[in-house]
Amino acid sequence: MPETKPLPKLESLIDQRNAVKNLTSVIRRDTIPHAFLFTGNEGAGKRTAAITFVMACNCDENRIVSSFSEASIDKVTGSCGKCRSCRKILSGNHPDVIFIKPSGTFIKISQIRELCAQLAVKPYEKGYRAVIISDAGTMNKEAGNALLKILEEPPERTIIILTAFQMSDLLPTIVSRCRHVRFSPVSKEKISSFLTKKHGVDVGRANVIASMAEGSFTRALEMNKGNWLHVRRRLIQEMEELQSGRILPCLMFAERLAGKKELVQYSLEIIKNWFRDLIVYKYSPEKVLNQDLVERVEAASEKVEVKTLMSKIRAIQKAQKAIDANANLRLTLENFAMEIVSLRQ
Ligand SMILES: [Zn+2]
Structure with missing residues (x-):
């Protein structure tokens, strides 16, 4: 499914020290699991993290992270953002990066069946193929069971990343097959400084928005817009x-x-x-x-x-x-x- 929305910027990963640590450690150790479940509130940066993680796994420069630092997103993600692979992912045109999101209110069984068909063929390129399923908690039982079949026999060189609000939104059988990465709400201070520094919002307005954004960059940006x-x-x-x-x-x-x-x-x-x-x-x-x-x-x-x-x-x-x-x-x-x-x- 083509991704039409512009991709979020990398700085949205601010304030997710534990999630970033967790993800960089699997890259560093080269023990990338077949499936992840990212949980946390809306706008905490789960989807951005999924994209940057996939970029890091596929970056032609292959700059694997040697030290964790929140100061530089390049070091955090380990991707260059400039090579052919990174550019394709950032523009939403990588043939091996598949996005799935609710069609209306739910993720439908037909979407998971289509995914099955896509995964039946080999990846187009040499790196990892990735499936990013946003709001996976909206899968009905039928769709969940179809996805479970994929997770039970994971296709080669494929990473499946599910995002959801909380673990209990998904079938326990799905959760047990995923590596769980928890995202915390972003602090008010970080949201406020993000608005002032990256979006030129004046401090007073930024503080009010940050205090009401409930730890969500997405929400803060919508409020500002x-x-x-x-x-x-x-x-x-x-x-x-x-x-x-x-x-x-x-x-x-x-x-x-x-x-x-x-x-x-x-x-x-x-x-x-x-x-x-x-x-x-x-x-x-x-x-x-x-x-x-x-x-x-x-x-x-x-x-x-x-x-x-x-x-x-x-x-x-x-x-x-x-x-x-x-x-x-x-x-x-x-x-x-x-x-x-x-x-x-
Ligand atoms: Zn790259």
């Missing part, structure tokens, strides 16, 4: 203006949220972080995430009790779960908005 800080302010404003007993504004609020379907979970996270801040402010004001809105946090926090705020957060979590389970979006958000406003003081 869109007019996210403004959207967040407006969302909080609209929600704070909703009043109990007034049904129409609640329905309109739900309609606006539902209108941007792809942003619904983000919006709910923003609202959840807001209520979280109202609680946190009462105990440790310095730990508030919405640092740039701290005066509003203070004013709003004084008016609501912790118990009520906890109930509001539970209402958000309930809505998030329902949306994940494909419940009716509009209805879920309407119920959510009504519940939030009915919980006063």
